[in-house]
Every structure is written in structure tokens, then in C-alpha cells.
Amino acid sequence: MLKNINRNNLISKGNDNRIYVFLAIVFIVLAFAYPAFFSSPNIKALTTTCLLPILASIGFTYVMIGGNFDLSIGSVINAGSVVCMGQFNQFFRGFGGDAGGTGALVGAWALAFVCAIAIGVGIGALNGFLVAKVKVHSFIVTIGMLTAVSGFVYTYSNGNTISVNSYALVDVIDKSVVSLPYIEMITPRFLVMVAVVAIFEFVLVKTRWGYDLFMVGSNKESAFQAGINTEKKVFLSFVISGFTAAISGALFAVSMNAAVPNYGERGIAPLMMVLASTIIGGTVMTGGSGSVVKTAFAVLTIQSIFNGLISMGMGFDAQVLSAGVLLGAVVFYESFSLYRQSLRKGERPALLKEAAELRRGLSAGSGT
């Protein structure tokens, strides 16, 4: 019996940490197939591509742990980026433009980021209110929000790319802290990402708030009985989702020096990246289990695969296919094991043992 439990534990522990196995396999394969993979410039390029999806998937992971979905994430990323760029242009002009010097720049960027974050948090709060308080299904709420926000983004940007003329900030945030090989990927933007991931992972696994969120996602009824304010937890998870999506969009736009209203429409949809990495990273689809760090590593895994595919001369098409197949396989595996589990609900172990003995006896009998 104990042995059995140990085996189950090992299996579930292995499954919980599957992302590290995936990552190791991908690294090993790429190390052989693509020697330049571990070169310093490639590592830097790889890290850069991870930044947007990692930040955006933090909030998505939170929402999913709480037992909901946030399909509006793609629109919120776009909203964060166009608002940040658009507002910077306005504030910068307001502060006197180039004549305003560094002060104008800093002030304009700060205000622009505040606006972008405010938009994200506002959208998240509205989502959260409708899901937690009004009790509309999160799928419906966020699908509506997706349409409305993407309409807002197009209206705000007039359907055009918004670019800024100042390269000051991008020079700062994407400049390597130490220009040495292999650590040159450490830029201020990278540090911001690491810090945000660390903070949100800390909240999740080190504070009571995080534990309560897990409980809400895992079994809402028993969480409620334990005196946990389930509505507040769900509400805040959506707010966090809006926050991280907006900030990731804003940071991405800054490094591109431009914001487009339809990022990912012709490439890889942010929703796909985020959904795939959250689920492949081990967040349970029904909620109650998951980790921001594992999601981040899942993003790294997927981006590494992409990186390898690009090195073999393949484009977005092969990338989308690989990520889709990986996501499909993981979803299928998870559901299949849940299905198997559900069949065994309520069975009596004593009877199983007896049946096993009987079968052994039968096969021994037929053998002689």
C-alpha cells in the first residue's frame, strides 16, 4: 500500500515538474542539432523573445489557478502597448518635447506607464467584478471584453502603428548591464521580468493569500467553508492578469519603439503562447495548481523550440504547428488521466486485491 502511494507520489511529482524535463530534453537536442544555440548572441536573442510572453502569462496563470479563464489577454497586451506609446507622445509634447530635456522624458514615460497599467488594471477589475460578483462565466465575460478592448485599441490608434521618436528609454532598458559574453542578456528589462516573476511566485507559494487562491481554485466550496473570501480572490486574480498583460505590452512596445494594434495577428497570437505555456508549465486546467516560475520555464522551452526551428530555416508556420501539437498533447494527456481517475472513483481496494488474487490464481491454474 505504502509502496503504491510512493509510486503515485513519484508520478504526480514527476508530472508537476514535467516542464523541467521538457526543457532539458529541448536543450540537449538543440545542443547537438544546432551548435550555435548556446552562443551568447543566441541566448540574448532567445531571452528577448521570452520577455513578453512570460510577463503576460503570469496573470493568466493566476486566473487559471483560481479556476477561470482570461481570453481577453491578447487585447489587453495591445491596449497596454498602444496606450503607453500614445500617451508618451502626448505627455512628451505636453512637457515641451525635446526642449524639455531629460525631465520631460522621464516624466512622460512614467506617466505613460501609469496610464498603460491603469488601463490594464481597469480592464482586469471589470472582468473580475463580472466574474466574481455578477457570476457570469469567465469565458463569456472575457470574450466580450476581448472584442470591446480590441475595438478600443483600434479606435485609440486609429488602426495605425504608433511610434515614438525618442530612443532614450529603449537604449536604457535593453542595454546589457555587463557587456560580457553569456551574461549580456541581462538587461534592465530582463531584470524587471525576473523581479516581477519572483514577486508573483513569492506571493503564490509564500503567502497565505497565495495558498488561499490555490484552495479557491481547487475546491471553491471547501474554501468558502474555511472562511476564505473566494470572490475577492477571484477578483484580484483578474486584476493581476490585467496588470501583467498591460505591463508586458508596454515594455514590448518600448523595445520595438512602436506599438501596433494587432500584435501577433500575422505571427503567433499572444493568447496561444500564453495558454500553451501556462498549461504545458503544469497549471491544472480546472484550477487549484500551478506555478508562475514553471509557466516562465514553459515559455523558455517553447521559445527554445522556436529558436531551433528558425535555425533550421523554418518560419512562424512550423513554430505554430509545434506549439499547437505540444499543447494538444498535454491537454489530451491531462484529460485522459483525469478520465481514468474518474472511472475508479469509489472502488473498494479490498475487492480489487481479491480480484487480482483471483486472476493470478486463474492464470496459474490455466498455466499448469
Add this chain to the structure above:
Amino acid sequence: MSDTVTELGRVVLEMRGVSKQFPGTLAVDNVNFQVKAGEVHALMGENGAGKSTLMKMLAGLFSDYTGEILIDGEPVKLTSPMLAKQAGVAMIYQELSIAYNRSVQENVFAGQIPTRGKVIDKRALRDMTVDVLRHVKLDGKVDPATPMKNISQHESQLIEIAKALKDNPKILVMDEPTSALSTEEVETMFALMREVKSKGYAIVYISHHLQEVFDIADRVTVLRDGKLIDTCDVKDVSKEDLVEMMVGQKMSDFYKRTDKSVGDVVLEVEGLTHYGFVHNVSFQLNKGEILGLAGLAGAGRSELGRVIGGIDRMDAGVCRIGGTALKTKDMCNMVRHGVAYLTENRKTEGLNLRLTARENIFSAIIPKLSKGPVYFPRSGEAALDGLYESLNIVPRDKNLTASNFSGGNQQKVLLAKWMATKPKVLILDEPTRGVDVGAKKLIHETIERLASEGISVLLISSDLPEIVSLSDRIIVMMQGHLIGEMHKEDGFDESKVLLAANGERSVFSVAY
């Protein structure tokens, strides 16, 4: 947690003249109930005797009971689960509220995770959990960080008890805690209960297992029809006394079944096995016969019914209808061959509460009411009228949503749904659970009439008078096995059936 909660032998809980009225019935009728510290107090009675209602009252689930409840001599009003918890009542239900994704420690301390400053104190959490698990002797056996999904059912139950003990309750209520456990596991559970009571906790133990009551309980209180029959020391009574107290002397004559001859074999089950649930069951069901299937909770009766009905898979064995072996695990096929299984879970598996009565009754015969792919509900209207008439479903509105019917009429609608399929074999799983007296009588009459029309009925029921008065023959299951058969000509009554379900072999006509 202190070692001795209350001085042993002191009255911890006293319920004085408590009553609870449900529409149509007085579920608990002026009951006096006392529990002392340091005792295991068994609460017995047939289904519907009022045990659960009494305990729900204690758990604070009703706000409109009458009478007085005193805990430790203090009068308390238990009108909400929160108040009951604060007053020191801990309930351990069979259906556990477990967050399967989370670890043992998180489940035990849900909402009360210890922190140091703002940060979770993982070591404290672990130590506290080990402390709590020590009460149920699971410290060292179960790692507090194990996810609940990897914990066996038996251990989950123990953990649930540990969780309840953590809040330092005065009274622990356990509702059929052993129904899904193996013999050794029951022993562990009893050892634990003995230890817990020695610390001064009062345990209320609800069970149908007579032997277990004699093994573990100090005193026993028997309820019948909502009334208190007696409270006595277990050592002063015998099994037969208890059975008599539970069953009473009443004659179940108001639906006395007229004896009649039965025909050929219709359903033949041979070596039916569903691993882990039902094991090597063989029996025959004759035309026009009502075959009772008795057993305690967790004996595998419903599971057997579900396998024959085609809902759960059959791992081994044969199931023949009229001589032809059928492919089970395809309910559609079974229904077509005339097997109908009426579920015990009316509200979740039986009726579609949001659909109308008509839609519900037709739901199993949609293909029969169709010509090719096109559905003609009108063609079933005459049959529907007949069913409404014969079952006296009230109100007559066929477009009324099922949820708007009373419990009894919902059950009639469910019965009508399966009668509409014109079955040869009708498996009825608790056909009168939670229905009023009038509906019960009508359902019983209907079952009899169906049998006299040549339908074979497999009647699964925990209602002893029902199974005794309706059945031509009774087969008994225990722990997934068929253990014996009782024939009408050898005479069976409620006490004998109850003893048989508890594994008493002497009462069988044929013991396996």
C-alpha cells in the same frame, strides 16, 4: 489540544424535546437525546427514522427547529453551521470536501495557514499538521506535503477526522464512516475512535452495521418514525432487541403483496464482476417477479444495478435477457433490449430539472417516437396521458418544468420516464427515497401492478418494510459479494432482512 477535553461521563450534549417539521411530515418528533463525554453513542434507526435530520439539526443546518439544545449545560441556538462549529460540534460526512489538488497540510489548515510576518511558515505548517495527524496515528505514515489525490479513501477519512479534532470540538458526529472500508481499515478506525473517546470527546456514531455497534458503541439510541424509542447501554441489549426496536411490531399490511406465481427466467446474470465494486455475482430474475436486493450502504447494490443497466462497465461475466447474452456498457442497447435502470440520484442523474415533465418522460424514448430521423412527440401523447393518469402525477401540466414538481411527483415523473420505455426488466434503485407517504403508496401499487403485468423488477432498497412487503424473493449483498438468498415461502421479515444484510448467515434460505 488538551489531553482531556471534558471530564469523562459528564453530559456534553443534551437535546430536549426537539422537533423538526418538514412539509407533510414531522421528521423529528419531540426527541430527547443525551451524549456524555468519553462515550461512543450509536444512533440507529431505519432510513427515514429521523437520524440524519436530528444530526443536521445539530450541525446547524436548520433555523426552524423547536425544542432546546444544551451543550455543556449551556443552552445554545444552532441556527447556522458556523454557530454549531463554534459551539463545539464537528461533523464528519461521508462526502468529504477535499481539495484534491492540494496537499494534506493545506487541506487540514485551509484558511488558517500559519504565517511568520507575511510569509508562510512552512515548517510550522508541517509540524502542526504532523501534530494533528498524530491524533489519527497517521504521523510518520502520511507526509503532510502529499497531494490529497494520492491519499487513499480510508486515509482521507482519517485526515478529515483529524481536521475536525484540530478545532477542539466537544462532540464528533460520524455518519456511516465505515461503509467504504475494508475489515482492517474498520479496525483502525475503531481503535482511533476508542482513543479519541478516552480523551473525553463525545462521539455520535450513525450506522446500520449491528456488529459494529456492538464492537464500538457504549450506548445506543434508537429512533423510529421520528420518535425516540429508547436509549440504553449496549451491553444490556442483544442484536435481536435492537432489530426489534428499530423495526417495531407494526405490520406492513397497507401494501401487502398478493402472492402469485412467477414465470420463466427473463434476466440471467452469471459471474458479473466490476473490478473494485461488484464481484462474481450470479442470479436469475423471473418474469413477473419482484426480486429485492438488500444490503448495507456500500455493499455494491447500486453498482450492480448500474452494471446491468449498462451504465458502468462489466469486466467479467455474462448478462442474458431471454437467453441472449447482451453487450453491456451501452445503455442505449440495454434500453432497447428492455432493461431500464431508475437511478437513486433523482436530481443529478434521473431528472433533467430544467426541462419539462414531457421532455423528461420522453427523453429515454426519443428514437421510438421518431420516424426515421424526424421526431414526432405527438405520437407519444396518448401514452403520456396514460402514465399521468395511472401515476396520478400532480399538477397535470405536462409543460411544467420538472423542478416545479414536489419530490414525490418528481419521482413519479422519473418512474414514468422508465415505464414509457416498456421495459422487460425494471431496476429500481431506492424508488421511494425522499417522497411523501401518498406518493410512496402509489409507487408501491404501481410496482405491484407492473409485476402482475409481467415485468420483472429488481428492487434495490434500504427501506426494510418496502423490500419485505414487495419482494417475492430477496438476495443480499455484502462488501461487493452476493452472500445469500431468502425465499418468501421460508418467510422473511424486516428483522431477518436486517440481520441478513449484516452478514448473519442463519437466516438465508440459500447461503452462498
Add this chain to the structure above:
Amino acid sequence: MLHINAVDSGANAPASIKKSSFSTIANRFGVFLMIGALFIVGAFASPQFFSASNFLNILSAVSILGMVAAGVAFVIYCGKYGDMSVPMVMAISGVISVELMRYGLVPAICGAVATGAVIGCVNGVVIGKLKVNAIIWTLAMNFILEGLVRWSYKGEQIYPDMATESTYQTGFLLPLMHSLDSHIMEIDLVKRAEAFNGLAQTYFFGRIPLMLVVMVCVMAACYFVMSKTAYGNQLKVVGSSYDVGNMSGIRATSVVMGAFMVSSICASLAGVFITSINKVGAFYVGQGYDFQAVTAIILGGMSLAGGRGSIIGVFGGVFLMGLISNILTLFGVGTFTQKMISGAIFIVVVAVNARSLRKLGRDDA
């Protein structure tokens, strides 16, 4: 007040029977009340609003959406929230029809529909049998299909009249067709391409577009299947409660599978037409139709809880979306703002409806 979800009551007290029948009416006709209100607004917006040509415009604009929504309605009716693989089913059917159109229109359409049926079948088996969350699975399916289409065409688009040697190196069936049939290069592609592109430009009586007729036919067929057939009624039972359906002798898995197949088949038809409009097959042609279809269906009074609502309501929802956009255009509101407004209307309607349901004590939104 617009009631979206409940057709009838889930409340226990018989006292609510009267209330529920009111909500039944409000719900069944709620979308048409809204359409009526918009008619009045439209009348003020422009004198041309109440003209036959304007109404034809509105309907033609939503005919693709109508085909998709009619199919997705089956999925929602079945209690499975939505089919997010619709955009790529449209795309993949589009490119397959372009590939096959060199053998004629009928094979092209049949091939597209067959592709849709296969995809729907896979979705249905996985979701019905394993009870996967339908949204996640169909999203994953959408990504897989997107990868397939883009990979097969190396990210290129496919034009019906493209006939160079290199065209036959990529695609799903083209290389195969090329190797099997040496005369394939001799087919007069220009003529075939004209016929294919002409699908979207075919008019009856000179003004009623073929697409619109097809949409109405699809709606009518779906209405018939959902309301008048044995399958539709089994779908209703399974949709309102999967467990009850499963325990009523209905093969619930097959029923769910059927719903996803209908959804994919309808999306395939829509895919053929939208490809014909665009005169190009590409992976992005169906973008946004998943969300729009769900919006139209929910506005049309179908409940996410399953087993509620009707295709007539869905038609109303589709028409309503066309109407909103038409009126906003008449008021001179740009397409971007229109999107924002329709999203906002959707959220408000859903929220108000959920609130009113909760007040009635029925929490099934």
C-alpha cells in the same frame, strides 16, 4: 429587460411559475425586442434605413457569420461553451476548396465539408469522451490547424488561378494530385477560378446574393435538425444535463460529437464562401468569427448552461449584430468604434441578464 439564459424556471416554488413564463416570453423574444428598438433608432438615423436594399446589405454582411453561428449554436446548445477551432476550420476548408476547385465546384465544396466533418469528429470524440474543457481543447485544435495550414503552404496564400509548376509543390492535396494526374496542369484554371470566385458574386433576381440564400438554408436546416429531429431532442437532453442524458439510454458521446461536427461543417461552408469573397485561401480568413459567433448566439437567447434557446433566436442575434453595425455606420461611427460598442453592449446585456437570473434564484449563467 432582456433575458438571455433561461427559457424556463429552475426555481422550486410554484409561485415562480408565473414569473418564469414571463421570463420565457421576454427571453424568447428579447432579441427581437432589441431589433425593434433598433428599427426605431434606424428610422431616425437615415431615411434610407427602411429600404429593401439596406436590409439586403445588412443580411449579406452577416451571411458568413450566420452560417458559422448556426453551427456553433449546436455546441453551445450542447452545453459545451463554444467552438474556438472555427477560424481555422474555415481557413483549412477554404484552402482545400481552392485546391480541389480545379476538378469543379462540387468536389471543392464536398472536400471542404468533409474536412470540416473530420475535424469536428476529432473534437467531439475528445470532448465528449474525455470531458476535456471544450474551450481549451478547441483552442489547442485551432492552433494545431493553424500550424498545419501555414506549414503546408510555407506561410504563403493560395490563389485559385495560380497554376505554375511550383504551386504543386506545396499544399495538402496538390502534390498528391499532381503526382497522380499528369494532365492536371492542362486544366483551364482561369475559367475554374472564375467560377469559384463567382460563388460570392452570384445573385438571384439580380440582387439576392447566393451567400445569403445559403445562409438562410443553413439556418433553416439547423432549425429543423435542432427542433424537429430525434437528434436535436437528444441534444437538448444531453445539453441540459450530460449525466441525465447519459443515463437515459442516449449515447451522449455521439451526441456531443454530432454537435461538434455540425459546427465544423457549417464553418467549412462559411470558409468556402469567405475564400471565394477574398479570392484567396489563407490561414487568417476566419479570424474573429469564433468570438462573433458566440456573441450572436448569446445575444440570441441561448444559454451557456445548454439546452436552451433556438436557432430562430440565433438568427435574431446574427441579424442584430448586422443591424447594430449598419446603424452605427449610418451615424458615421467608424468600424473600430463599432467593435468597441458591440463588445460593450454584449457585456452589459450578459451582466444584466446574469444579475436578473440571480435575483430569481437561478444561477446558471
